[in-house]
Amino acid sequence: MCLIAFAIGVSKRWPLVIAANRDEFLDRPTLPLARWASEAGTEIISGRDIRAGGTWMGLTAMGRIAMLTNVRGPASLTGEKSRGELVTRWLESDVDAASFMAQIHAEAYGGFNLVLGDVNSGAWHWLSNKPGPGLESQALKPGVYGLSNGALDTPWPKTQGLKKALYTALTASDQETLEAEMMAALKDRRRADREDLPNTGVPLALEEALSSAFVDFPEHGYGTRCSTVLVASGVSEGWDLSIQEVTHAHREDDRPGVQNVRLCWQA
Numbered sequence: 001m002c003l004i005a006f007a008i009g010v011s012k013r014w015p016l017v018i019a020a021n022r023d024e025f026l027d028r029p030t031l032p033l034a035r036w037a038s039e040a041g042t043e044i045i046s047g048r049d050i051r052a053g054g055t056w057m058g059l060t061a062m063g064r065i066a067m068l069t070n071v072r073g074p075a076s077l078t079g080e081k082s083r084g085e086l087v088t089r090w091l092e093s094d095v096d097a098a099s100f101m102a103q104i105h106a107e108a109y110g111g112f113n114l115v116l117g118d119v120n121s122g123a124w125h126w127l128s129n130k131p132g133p134g135l136e137s138q139a140l141k142p143g144v145y146g147l148s149n150g151a152l153d154t155p156w157p158k159t160q161g162l163k164k165a166l167y168t169a170l171t172a173s174d175q176e177t178l179e180a181e182m183m184a185a186l187k188d189r190r191r192a193d194r195e196d197l198p199n200t201g202v203p204l205a206l207e208e209a210l211s212s213a214f215v216d217f218p219e220h221g222y223g224t225r226c227s228t229v230l231v232a233s234g235v236s237e238g239w240d241l242s243i244q245e246v247t248h249a250h251r252e253d254d255r256p257g258v259q260n261v262r263l264c265w266q267a
Contacts, residue, residue, distance in 0.1 A: 002021060002022065002023035002069055002070065002148060002149055002210075002215070002224075003020065003021040003023070003069075003147070003148050003158060003159065003162060003186075003213055004018065004019070004020040004021075004057075004067055004069060004115070004146065004147045004148075004162075005018075005019050005020075005144065005145070005146045005147075005159070005162040005163045005165070005166045006018040006019070006020075006067070006115070006144070006145055006166075007143070007144045007145075007166055007170060008117075008124055008140060008141075008142055008143060008145070009142030009143075010142060010143065010144055010170060011170045012234060013233065013234060014170065014175070014178065014231055014232060014233060014234070015232050015234050015239060016117075016119075016230070016231075016232035016239070016241075017166065017169070017170065017178070017182070017229075017230065017231050017232070018057075018067070018228070018229070018230040019162060019165075019166060019182040019183075019185065019186055019227075019228070019229050019230075020057060020067065020186075020227070020228045020229075021186050021213060021214065021215075021224045021226070021227050021228075022047070022056050022057070022224065022225050022226050022227075022228070023210075023215045023222065023223065023224050023225065024222070024223075024225045025221055025222050026218070026221050026222065026223060026225070026250050026251060026254070027221060028049070028051055028225075029049075029050035029051055030047060030048065030049060030050060030225060030226075031047060031048040031050060032047050032226070032245060032247055032257060032259050033045070033046065033047050033226075033228070033243065033245035033259040033261060034046075034047075034259065034261075035261065036048065038088055038091070038092055040092045042060060042091060042092045043060060043061060044058050044059075044060055044088065044091050044092075045058060045059050045060065045061075045243070045261055045263070046058030046059070046087070047226065047245065049082070049084050052082035052084060052085075053082060053084065053085060053088075054082050054083070054084025054085040054086070054087055054088050055068075055084050055087050055088060056068050056069075056084060056087065057087065057228060058087050058088065058091050059091070059230075059241075060091050061263055061265070062120075063118060063119035063120045063265045064090060064091050064093075064117070064118060064119075065091075065116075065117040065118075065119070066086070066087040066090040066091060066114065066115065066116050066117065067087075067114070067115040067147075068083055068084065068086065068087050068112060068113065068114050068115075069112070069113045069147050069148060069149060070083065070110060070111060070112060070113075070149055071110075071111030071112060071113060071128065071129075071130050071149055071150070071151075072111070072149035072150070072200045072201075072202070073111070073130070073149075073150070073200050073201060078110050078111075079107065079108045079109040079110045080108060081108045081109050082109075083109050083110055083112045083114075086104070086109070086112065086114055087114070090114075090116050096118070096121070096123065097116050097118075097123060097125040097127075097137075097139075100116065101125075101127055101135055101137060104127075104129075104135060106129035106134060106135050107129070109129060111128070111129060111130055112128060112129055113126065113127075113128050113147050113151070113152065114126070114127050114128070115140075115145075115147070119239065119265050123139070124139070124140035125137055125138065125139055125140060126138045126140055126145075126147075126152045128151060128152070130151065136151075138152065144163055144166055144167055144170075145163075146159040146160065146162060146163040147159065149200065149210075150198065150200075154198075156192075156198050156211075157192035157193075157196050157197075157211060158188075158192065158211060158212060158213045161185070161188065161213060162185055162186070162213055165181065165182065165185035166182065166185075168181065169181040169182050169185075175231055175233065175242070178231060179229050179231060179242070179244065182229045183227060183229050183244070183246065185213060186213055186214065186224075186227040186229070187213070187214045187227065188212060188213040188214055189212050189213075189214045189216060190212055190213075191208050191209070191211045191212045192208075192211035192212070194208070196211075197211055206220065209222075214227075214248075216250065218250055218251070223248070223250045224248055225247065225248060226245050226246060226247045226248060227245070227246045227248070228243065228244070228245045228246075229243070229244050230242070230243045232265070235264075237264070237266060238264055238265045238266040239264065239265040240262070240264050241261075241262060241263050241264070241265065242260070242261075242262050243260065243261045243262070244258065244259070244260050245258070245259045245260075246258050247259070
């Protein structure tokens with residue numbers, strides 16, 4: 001997952017909205033959004049990385065949710081463990097964010113951003129293991145946030161663009177319009193001007209290709225594999241969630257598709 005904008009507690013009508021793109025190498029085997037049981041027996045709703053296990057974004061019927069992006073930069077960390085397992089570990093656990101963070105050996109993973117949510121407690125946190133001792137973390141208050149491959153709310157053009165689209169979509173007259181506007185924003189292929197590009201230590205051609213919300217870089221075998229929009233509607237007994245994932249085709253043998261999941265989180 002390389003681009004996320006999410007709104008927590010900004011709209012009474014839609015208390016949680018997430019729009020996210022997963023960028024990945026085109027030959028990395030992946031399963032689409034579905035309900036599945038982890039080894040611990042937890043029912044998880046997510047796509048899955050077949051090669052290393054884990055996922056980039058997932059949730060449970062018990063109200064746990066997590067989202068992950070990699071961190072890109074000249075001093076990015078490398079590690080032996082798959083970052084995707086952090087998402088499934090949070091979804092399987094019943095501890096709070098502080099206890100969960102205490103269990104993470106930051107140096108064992110490549111650079112990551114991880115957003116942890118617990119709907120039952122109303123607690124949301126962002127944490128990162130970017131270079132430096134231990135983990136950097138921040139409790140998240142109600143607001144609109146953006147993540148790409150820098151720290152939380154780093155003002156990269158595509159991060160700012162998706163956040164702006166989310167602010168606008170929250171004023172939509174109905175949920176169908178909100179979802180359509182966010183999916184359109186995720187499919188935006190416009191690249192940033194060179195003078196606005198971040199300097200993350202990669203070649204200029206790659207920096208330019210990665211600057212659009214939707215990444216299409218076939219000569220590098222890389223691109224946006226799926227786009228996901230999650231919308232929670234506030235109802236008297238809790239939240240009614242609607243999740244749509246669109247799988248994109250970059251090559252002739254790719255299989256595009258649309259997956260939809262709905263569930264309720266009880267108050």
